[in-house]
Amino acid sequence: MxxxxxxxxxxxxxxxxxxxxxxxxxxxxxxxxxxxxxxxxxxxxxxxxxxxxxxxxxxxxxxxxxxxxxxxxxxxxxxxxxxxxxxxxxxxxxxxxxxxxxxxxxxxxxxxxxxxxxxxxxxxxxxxxxxxxxxxxxxxxxxxxxxxxxxxxxxxxxxxxxxxxxxxxxxxxxxxxxxxxxxxxxxxxxxxxxxxxxxxxxxxxxxHDEENYITYLKEDQLGGLADGFIKSAAKIATDKGETGTYAITNSRSSMDPFLTYSTERELRKQVWENYYSRGDNGDEYDNNKIIAEILKLRKERVGLMGYDNYAEWRLQDRMAKTPENAMDLMMAVWPAATARVKEEVADMQTVANELGDNITIEPWDYRYYAEKVRKKKYDLDSDEVKQYLQLDKLTEAMFFTAGELFNYKFTPVAEGSVPVFHEDVNVWEVTDKDSGKHIGLWYLDPFARQGKRSGAWATTYRSSDSFEGEKNVLASNNSNFVKPAPGEAVLVSWDDATTFFHEFGHALHFFSADVKYPTLNGGVRDYTEFQSQLLERWLSTDKVINQFLVHYKTGEPIPAALVEKIKNASTFNQGFGTTEYLASALIDMKLHLADPTDIDIDKFERETLDELGMPKELPMRHRTPQFGHVFSGEGYATAYYGYMWADVLTSDASKAFRESEGGFYDKTVADKLVKYLFAPRNAMDPAEAYRKFRGRDAKIEALMKDRGFPVPETK
Incomplete structure (x- = not known):
């Protein structure tokens, strides 16, 4: 984000x-x-x-x-x-x-x-x-x-x-x-x-709900959990005055690995319910009435200007232009995504039956049994992959990518020379590799803590423009990795590593801006995610894998056989990932197209998902009462679809690199990438900018292929 x-x-x-x-x-x-x-x-x-x-x-x-x-x-x-x-x-x-x-x-x-x-x-x-x-x-x-x-x-x-x-x-x-x-x-x-x-x-x-709903485990409730995760959970518990226990916080970075590996099914259910009930606990911190009031006020406000609904007003200056165009894209992908979920659930149920677990797959089981299916189908263990995904080495990998594509060099600043807001924050100077020209500073705030909002995001403290003279850029990336126990390496999942690259893509977008006026540093919401989603693709390139994915203890490079397994499993669990995202995006749009008079948010969410045929085995990525993208401000309201819109561009642009002589490090394509897709920010119409890069508009076929879904016939 x-x-x-x-x-x-x-x-x-x-x-x-x-x-x-x-x-x-x-x-x-x-x-x-x-x-x-x-x-x-x-x-x-x-x-x-x-x-x-x-x-x-x-x-x-x-x-x-x-x-x-x-x-x-x-x-x-x-x-x-x-x-x-x-x-x-x-x-x-x-x-x-x-x-x-x-x-x-x-x-x-x-x-x-x-x-x-x-x-x-x-x-x-x-x-x-x-x-x-x-x-x-x-x-x-x-x-x-x-x-x-x-x-x-x-x-x-x-x-x-x-x-x-x-x-x-x-x-x-x-x-x-x-x-x-x-x-x-x-x-x-x-x-x-x-x-x-x-x-x-x-x-x-x-x-409030993220800070106050914590699950504390006893020594005999740690089955399946990795040693590093256990040590981190122990430290968090001790810091909260619960020495001798292990804390599972109500954040995605804690919840996700617990649901993936814990053998304690009832505890998985408890952690799942805590996480997906944020803002929906029927107490003074419940968000349902707030959402209903927000929807009414938004509709009334745009009605003053003659619009039928908030979505119609909001999308007029986006790439999609209309709610209908956004819905058409989402519904083109939705059937394939939910069909894939059925296949994934069937595979998981088979594994559960083979293990004699005597259960029916529920939402708190999805990650756990999906991991077992991954191991069975591809002989791929996510925990094994994590041993080669160290945060420090991933940071070096991002710097390498920035050097190859943007000619940037990242150098740590002298300790104490730049003030930071927390001891966890580190700062690097960004310069041009050839000329040494100073470009800006990059701040990294990687760890979860009390008082920090969940998720990952990028921001700027100073953006680049030139109408009053050139300025350097001060950009920041912020994550919520679980802080390790002292002396332990920070190991992350492949998904978290992908997100790390994603947010760094936003920072590179800031650093590479070549605009005259400050307003042009803004962006079109269903386009600005494209650049960062595109940068995710470099994580799986051979140059990054071969240089930066090394075992955190031995320093040995990741085995070629394991890399092959990762690539073979690249479309694994795409039903889950696509469906949980699209469900949130569809609810966002449908809420703003609906009549908000006397709306019951929980009921609307439930009935709309039923109408869409939402699989019961997984939830929306962001349930409505905790959907901060949409209801803690207006940045992503009726715009959460934008990640999918941007991913159409991403898949299509990736194809341009794959088809080039130098692949993802092709100099000619990289130069066009910087010139047309990163440097202009909002100084150029996004559709025009993409056509200058690609020579045509983006097509959906590459996205469907990337996700392992059936490619629709070209009409």
Whole structure:
């Protein structure tokens, strides 16, 4: 998952700010005493003062930064000169530097090191931030200036990047109610304010359930679990004051391996229920009523602008364009995915019967027996593969890939030279391998901990643009690997290694940006996952496997026979992976197409999945009450389908590499990859960019083949 930038995530793409170039055309402002607002100092063109952050500083910093930004906007709005690209659009691109810095700290505290005290501040700030956004997005005089520039550009187009930023700015204001009358604008702002509080409440409820539902094991309940996992679980339990036990936390990184290997079926059920019941426990932290209210407010808000439903409004500026196009893609894949699940379940049931287990496969059995099927069919043991997947070596593999494709070199910075927000965070300098030119810094925060949201994501603290001079990039990857006991290696699953590469793809997308204006660093949601999904493919290339997959104890390279087994099993369990994902994406879309009046969320989820023919043996990847992508904000609302949309591009682009003379390291194709798919960010229409890379539009056939599904006949 990507958080393209903390600023963009929290502003919800309503207000278009620039990043952190320090000169400004806006009248000088007095230097604040609040460290969160102050210009970044130190090496590498200035870095965030993460070592000086405090909860107490957040609220006053945010309030001051909002005032400063509103003053900047007011200066632009009241400019007596006629609106031009320079005095309106470029001037807007130059605003918000103080706010951008504050949001960097705010985002870190919210995602990586949250606390009850910070969550209280979040709740207090949410409605104030909403008011702030509305004050800009509904500024009639400002919008008229934007419209003047936009209309003029339709008669006399500007150079390509300037025209793109004008088009995007106008569209964002238009989509967010700028053309509404006074009465409707007032209601629009009220709805946004209500939603901002609901989003915060939703996210905090999920975080509460992740932190408070922990399964503690006794010594005689560890059957099937790997030694490293046991040691880590013991340390977590000790840290929580439960010495002598073993803690299975309510996070995917803990739940997934436990369900895969534990021989304790009742405990597997308990851990499964804890995880998939987050936000759905019928208590004060239950999210079902919050979701129902969010859906009602979203529909009402887009109705003010004449849209029938939220999905219709949201997808108009995405690659899919319409909900129907998104649904067509998902339903083209769904039958093949669910049919494959039936085959997988039959195989698992056969194994269970052969073992004399006398059970019928249930959701908490799927991973456990799938692993046994994998071993039976392909003689492949996932735990054996993990011995060759060390986090440190995978990091080196990513650096190697970045060097081959992007000509980047990663060098650890001197210890203590760059402030970090937690002792687990490490930092590298990114330079060009040939010229030595400094490109930026890469921060890695790899481990799960109290107060850190689940999952994996990428973000930027400073993005690249050039309209006020070139800037370096400060990018971050964040994971939730289980921290090992002291002295133990961090071993991860193949799926987790794939996700690690995925998120690094987002970071490379940030580093390689070649755009003039800050707005162009944004992205189209069903396209920006494509670049990171594509980078996953390099994990399984021979160069990475042969150099970086070595045994964590002996240092011996992974045996060729084991590599062959991995490749032979590449489409194994694709029914599970595709179906659990698509179920979430389909529910996301169908919820936003439905009438939310008196909607019962649990009932809707259950009945819709029944209608779709969802296999009973597995759940959605993200059940609705914990679906933070969609209900803790709006970034992925009616857009979770985007991973599948992007994967069509990914499979098709991968084919271009496979068919080239140099395979995945072909220099010519790699140069086109960087030039057309990474560097432009949102400076070019995604469909046009892909055609420049591939010479045509993407086709679904490669995706179906990659997943081992029947390839549809070409009509």
């Amino acid at each position: 990507i958080s393209k930038s903390i600023k963009a995530t929290l502003i919800c793409s309503i207000v278009l700010f620039s990043s952190c170039k320090e000169e400004t055309k806006i009248p000088e402002k007095t230097m604040s005493d609040n460290v969160l607002i102050q210009k970044w100092t130190g090496p590498y063109k200035g870095v965030p003062a993460f070592d000086k952050v405090s909860v107490e500083a957040i609220k006053p910093a945010m309030e001051e930064a909002m005032k400063l930004n509103l003053a900047e906007i007011e200066t632009i709005t009241n400019n007596p000169e006629s609106a031009t690209f320079e005095n309106t659009i470029v001037a807007m691109e130059s605003t918000g530097k103080e706010l951008s810095r504050v949001f960097t700290y705010y985002g870190i505290m919210g995602s990586n090191v949250s606390s009850p005290e910070f969550r209280a501040v979040q709740a207090e700030l949410a409605p104030k931030l909403s008011d702030f956004r509305s004050e800009i997005s509904q500024n009639e005089k400002l919008f008229q200036r934007i419209k003047t520039v936009y209309d003029a550009s339709q008669e006399t187009p500007l150079e390509s990047q300037a025209q793109r930023v004008v088009d995007l700015t106008y569209k964002q204001f238009e989509m967010n109610g700028a053309n509404l009358n006074v009465e409707k604008k007032k209601r629009y702002a009220e709805i946004n304010k209500e939603l901002s509080t609901l989003y915060t409440d939703f996210a905090n409820n999920v975080l």
